[in-house]
Every structure is written in structure tokens, then in C-alpha cells.
Amino acid sequence: MEGITITQTDTVIAREIYWLEQVIDTALALYFKNECPYQSVAEVQPPELDTEEASVYADIVRKHASGFQDRLLLITALAPYIKPQLLDLFLIKNKNIDHPFVEFGGVKDEKHYGFYPTLETVCFLMGGAHDISVRLAFMQHVFKDHPMYREGILVADKRLVQLQERLQLSEEYLSMIITATAYMPNYSAAFPAQQITTKLSWEDLVLEARIQDQLTEVLEWLRHKELILNDWQLDKTLKLGYRVLFYGAPGTGKTLAATLLGKAIDQPVFRVDLSQIVSKYIGETEKNLGRLFDMAASKQWILFFDEADALFSNRTQTNSSNDRHANQEVAYLLQRIENFDGLVILATNLQTNIDEAFLRRFQSTISFPKPRYKERKLLWERLIGSVFEIEEGNDALDRIAKEYELSGGEMINVVRYCAVKAAQQGAKKISIHTVMTGIKREYQKSNKTFN
Numbered sequence: 001m002e003g004i005t006i007t008q009t010d011t012v013i014a015r016e017i018y019w020l021e022q023v024i025d026t027a028l029a030l031y032f033k034n035e036c037p038y039q040s041v042a043e044v045q046p047p048e049l050d051t052e053e054a055s056v057y058a059d060i061v062r063k064h065a066s067g068f069q070d071r072l073l074l075i076t077a078l079a080p081y082i083k084p085q086l087l088d089l090f091l092i093k094n095k096n097i098d099h100p101f102v103e104f105g106g107v108k109d110e111k112h113y114g115f116y117p118t119l120e121t122v123c124f125l126m127g128g129a130h131d132i133s134v135r136l137a138f139m140q141h142v143f144k145d146h147p148m149y150r151e152g153i154l155v156a157d158k159r160l161v162q163l164q165e166r167l168q169l170s171e172e173y174l175s176m177i178i179t180a181t182a183y184m185p186n187y188s189a190a191f192p193a194q195q196i197t198t199k200l201s202w203e204d205l206v207l208e209a210r211i212q213d214q215l216t217e218v219l220e221w222l223r224h225k226e227l228i229l230n231d232w233q234l235d236k237t238l239k240l241g242y243r244v245l246f247y248g249a250p251g252t253g254k255t256l257a258a259t260l261l262g263k264a265i266d267q268p269v270f271r272v273d274l275s276q277i278v279s280k281y282i283g284e285t286e287k288n289l290g291r292l293f294d295m296a297a298s299k300q301w302i303l304f305f306d307e308a309d310a311l312f313s314n315r316t317q318t319n320s321s322n323d324r325h326a327n328q329e330v331a332y333l334l335q336r337i338e339n340f341d342g343l344v345i346l347a348t349n350l351q352t353n354i355d356e357a358f359l360r361r362f363q364s365t366i367s368f369p370k371p372r373y374k375e376r377k378l379l380w381e382r383l384i385g386s387v388f389e390i391e392e393g394n395d396a397l398d399r400i401a402k403e404y405e406l407s408g409g410e411m412i413n414v415v416r417y418c419a420v421k422a423a424q425q426g427a428k429k430i431s432i433h434t435v436m437t438g439i440k441r442e443y444q445k446s447n448k449t450f451n
Contacts (some may be wrong), residue, residue, distance in 0.1 A: 011055075011345060012049070012055040012057050013055075013057055013078070013082060013177075013377040015047040016046070016047065016057070016075045016078075017079065017082055017083050018047075019044070019046050019047055019075070020072070020075045020076065020079060020086065021086055022044045022116075023041050023044050023072065023125055024086070024087075024125065026038050026041050026043075026044050026114050027041050027124065027126075027127070027193045028089060030127070031124075031129060031130065040127065041125060041126065041127060043070060046068065046071050049061060049062065052303065055180075056176045056177050056180055057078075057177050060074065060153060060173065060177070061074065063215075064147050064148050064151055064153060065148060069122075069126060069138070069141060070147075070148065072122055072125060072126070073119075073122050073142075073148065073154070074148065074153070074154075075126065076117050076121060076122050076125070076167055077117070077154060077167045077168060077169045078169060078174075078177065079117070080114065080115075080117070081169075081174065081178070082114055082358065084115075085105075085114075085208070087115040087116075087117060087379050088114070088115060089116065090104040090105075090106055090115045090117075090121065091115050092116075101304075103114065103120070104120070104121060104124055105117060105118035105119070105120025105121035105122075105123070105124060105130040105163065105164070106118055106120070106121055107164075107166050107193075116166055116167075117167045118163065118164055118165060118167055119142055119162070119163045119164070119165050119167055120163040120164060121167065122138070122167065123138045123163055126138055139163065141396065143161075152170050152172060152173070152294070152295075152297075153169065153170060153173045154167070154168060154169060154170065155168050155169075155170045160369075161379055167340045168392050171183075171185075172185070172295075181398050184268060185295065186385060187273070189276065190295075191278030191291070191295055192272065192273040192275075192277060192288070192292070192293055193270035193271060193272045193273060193292065193303070194270065194273070195268050195269065195270055196255065196258075196259050196269050196270070196271045196304070197259060197263070197269075198256060198259045198260065198263065200256065200260070201260070202260055202264070204256075204380050205253055205256055205257060205260060206253075206371065206375045206379050206382075206408065207253060207257075207285070207368070207371075207375070208369070208375070211367070211368065214364055214366045215257055215261070216365065217364065218242065218244055218261060218343070218363075218364055219264055219265070220259055221242055221363075222242070222261065222264075222265050222343060223265060224268070225240075225242075239338060241337070241338070241339070241340045241341050241342055241343065241344065242342075242343045242344070242363050242367075243337055243338075243343075243344050243346075243361055243362045243363055243364075244343065244344070244345045244346070244348040244362060244363065244364045244366065245345075245346050245347075245348070245350040245351070245354065245358075245359070245362045245364070245365040245366065246258070246345060246346070246348075246350065246366050246368060247347070247348050247350060247354075247365070247367055247368065248349070248368030248369055248370075249349060249369075249370055249407055250349065250407065250409060251367075251407030251408055251409020251410055251412075252368035252369065252370055252371075252407050252408060252409070253368050253408055254306070254347045254368050255271070255304070255306060255347070256408075257366075257368070258271075258302065258304045258345045258347070258360060261302065261308070261343070261345075262334055267300050267301065267302055267342075267343075268301050268302065268369070269301075269302040269304055270296070270301055270302070270304065271302055271304045271306050272292065272303060272304065272305045272306070274305065274306075274307065274308065276288070277289060277292070286332045289332065289333060289336060290336070293336045294343065296340070297340065297341065298341060299342070300342060301342055302342060302343045302344075302345065303342065303343070303344050303345070304345045304347065305344070305345065305346045305347065306347045307347065307348070307349070308346040308347055308348050308354075309348050309349070309350075309354075322423055323433065334358065334361065336353060337361070338361060345396075346358075348360075351365065351367070368408050370405060370406075371406075371407070371408060373401055373402055376401040376404075376405075376406065377397070377398060377401035377402075379401075379408060379411055380397040380400060380401050380411065381394070381397060382398060383411060383412065383415045384415060384418065384430075384435065385397055387415075387428065388418065388422060388428050388429060388430045389427075389428060389429040389430075390430060390431070390435075391430070391431045391432070392431065392432045396432045397435075400432070400435060400436075400439070403451075404439050404443075406439065410442045413438070413441075413442055414435060414438035414439055414441075414442060415438075417434075417437070417438035417441065418430045418434050418438055420433060421434050422434075
């Protein structure tokens with residue numbers, strides 16, 4: 001969507017709305033046998049789309065709605081948002097029975113006035129109200145696995161789309177059409193995940209060399225997967241997606257690593273809130289997972305399941321119906337993860353918490369241990385030594401790095417404490433005593449002995 005402007009979108013949609021207006025006038029004139037220059041609405045040709053025209057709407061038409069009927073479906077679904085009064089003609093009543101024309105379709109919304117089109121409305125426009133063959137052909141067309149429903153452009157309440165179904169654009173595609181920008185969902189019950197970002201870079205992620213190499217392998221797959229799968233045609237033997245397990249104590253860099261992978265290839269990373277996914281009610285967990293993966297499919301999004309033990313733990317026993325249901329959830333998740341075309345990262349504190357059936361399906365399992373002396377020293381120098389003036393000199397940090405085993409997350413908490421104390425004094429200057437007090441606070445949180 002880069003390079004697309006609102007003005008370009010306005011021009012394309014304005015022409016499309018004018019075409020719909022002509023189609024509606026023609027369909028009503030033909031139905032009521034009024035004077036009309038056309039014998040069929042199919043003669044009212046849609047506007048041509050310039051091949052150079054940059055517009056989200058034009059792109060959707062080219063890819064998914066190039067035919068007359070599908071193009072009419074798309075613009076009719078958009079009309080209530082762009083020009084709702086255009087559909088007011090369908091509010092007229094049949095004077096013979098003092099009732100709305102059922103052949104016009106439409107649904108009523110008690111909260112809003114106006115006409116909301118259904119598939120019946122488009123069927124009427126196509127001539128299905130007085131030609132049974134047109135009606136049957138239209139029904140067969142939309143009852144199939146229609147591409148605009150399959151791609152999530154249109155959404156339906158019913159599994160089998162019926163003519164009484166309200167014609168609705170998905171929130172995602174409506175947003176893209178109106179704003180001409182990529183769609184980023186907000187956290188909600190329907191999408192319990194939040195985008196995570198960072199101002200840090202790869203240089204700020206201090207890890208052992210072997211771990212850096214493993215992360216680089218994941219990154220290189222993301223960068224070159226189109227070449228590998230499409231150009232080299234390895235999609236016949238390799239899955240489209242990639243699955244990685246991060247395991248290690250809290251604060252060791254798992255979340256930062258996931259975020260940096262997305263940042264490196266300019267793909268959004270969404271941290272999934274498992275408290276909103278896992279349900280005690282049978283079937284609800286699968287349903288919640290299904291919505292999540294359906295929304296993320298083909299978006300080039302990275303899904304990050306933090307603290308994934310609650311959902312992906314070892315559940316091999318089947319002594320009760322609850323155990324059997326839990327295993328069904330695992331099986332369903334395995335299926336969705338394997339079929340997902342993007343990167344899925346699962347994070348856990350302990351590798352042993354993950355079911356073996358899952359481990360076999362990971363392309364990479366990466367351990368995030370607590371930093372050793374070498375990494376701790378580098379972290380202290382970057383977090384404290386390069387920012388604050390230390391009264392006793394930077395050499396004092398070396399002793400702290402040797403004696404106190406802290407994770408990166410715990411060290412950042414110490415930095416926050418030191419920053420507050422320095423701010424109280426009005427200068428970027430701290431003492432080792434202040435640093436030690438911050439370390440002691442972190443030890444007390446973990447019930448560790450502080451010497």
C-alpha cells in the first residue's frame with residue numbers, strides 16, 4: 001500500500017459509486033417496466049481501472065472481483081459507508097400490500113435508519129427477482145466457496161451464505177479501503193493480541209554467540225523464504241510457515257528477540273494474550289484460536305505466544321474427559337500452527353513444559369540462559385557505565401558483574417531504580433551503593449540471599 005494516496009482512492013471509489021447508481025436506476029426501471037435505454041443491467045458496464053492506478057479498492061477488484069457480479073457485490077457492500085442515501089430507493093413500499101418489497105432484500109437496524117443491503121439486494125440488481133435462471137445462477141455462485149468470503153473481504157454470520165445474509169465488508173478491508181494503509185487490529189476479545197515494538201536494535205540484544213547464530217538462521221529464512229519456496233519451488237516439500245520455541249528464565253531476552261525479528265524485516269509482531277484464549281468451556285479454546293489464526297493468515301504477521309505453558313503444556317494422560325478434551329486442543333493447535341504461513345514463536349520458562357508432539361514440529365528451539373559474567377559485564381557497561389557517571393569509577397561494575405547473577409530484565413529494573421535516584425539529585429551521577437541497593441531489591445523479589 002506504499003505510495004497510495006487518499007485522493008487516488010477517492011477518485012476510484014467515486015466512479016464506482018456512480019456506476020452502482022446507474023445499475024440501481026436501471027434495475028428498478030426494468031423491474032417496474034419503466035422507460036429504460038438498457039435491456040439488462042449487464043449493459044451498464046463498470047468503469048475501467050487504469051492498470052497504473054494505485055488504490056486498495058482497485059487492487060481488490062483486480063485480484064478478487066474482476067467479474068461484473070463480484071464487482072457489484074463489492075461496491076454494494078461499501079455503499080452504506082460511502083453514500084448511504086444511494087440505497088434509500090429500496091425503502092419504498094409495495095402499495096398493494098403496504099409492505100416493503102421483499103425482493104429488494106435488506107435488513108433493518110433498530111439503532112440506525114437507512115437500508116443495509118443483503119445478498120438478496122445484489123440478486124435483485126442482477127435481475128433475479130423476475131428471472132429464475134438468474135436467481136439460481138447467483139445462488140450457486142455465492143453458495144460456493146466464494147473467493148471474497150474465503151479471503152476475508154466479505155464476512156458472513158452463517159457458515160452457508162444465504163441470500164438473507166447481510167452484505168458486509170470485513171473490518172480489515174473496510175479499514176484498508178478507507179485509510180489506504182495497512183490494517184493493524186486493536187486488542188479485543190475477537191483478536192486478543194497486542195502489537196509489540198522496540199526502539200532497540202540487534203546490537204542491544206546481548207546473547208552468547210551460538211544463540212545469536214540461531215536467531216540469525218530464523219531471520220535469514222524470513223528474508224529468503226520467497227526465493228526458497230517460490231523461485232526454487234521447494235514449496236512442494238517445505239511448509240510455508242516457520243515455528244520456533246524460545247525457552248529460558250524470565251528477563252533473558254525472549255520478547256526482545258521476537259520483537260527484533262519483526263523489526264528486521266518490517267513485519268508486525270503480536271503478543272498473544274493466552275488468558276483470553278484458554279477457556280474452561282469445551283470447544284471455546286479451539287474457537288478462540290481459530291479466530292486468531294484466521295485473522296493473521298496471509299498477513300505476514302509474527303505471532304508470539306509468551307508464557308505458553310498454559311496452552312502448550314505436556315498433556316498426554318487421558319484419564320478423564322477433561323484430559324481428552326485438553327489433548328483435542330493440543331491437536332487442533334498443532335494443525336493451525338503447521339498450516340500457518342508466517343512465523344510462530346512460542347516462549348516458555350522450561351523446555352520440559354512443552355509436549356513432545358510440539359517439539360518435533362519446531363524448526364528451531366532456542367535456549368535463553370541467564371547471562372554469564374562476560375554478557376553481564378557488557379550489559380552493565382551499556383546500561384549504567386555509558387549513561388551515568390559512577391562516583392567510584394566504571395571499574396566497580398566489573399566486580400558487580402562477577403558476583404551477582406542477574407537476568408537482563410532484572411538489570412533493567414536496577415537501572416530504573418538508579419535513574420530515579422539520580423533524577424532526585426538532579427544529575428546523571430550515581431554511586432555503587434545505589435546500584436547495590438537496586439540489586440538487593442531484585443534479589444528480595446526472587447527470595448534469593450543477598451551478600
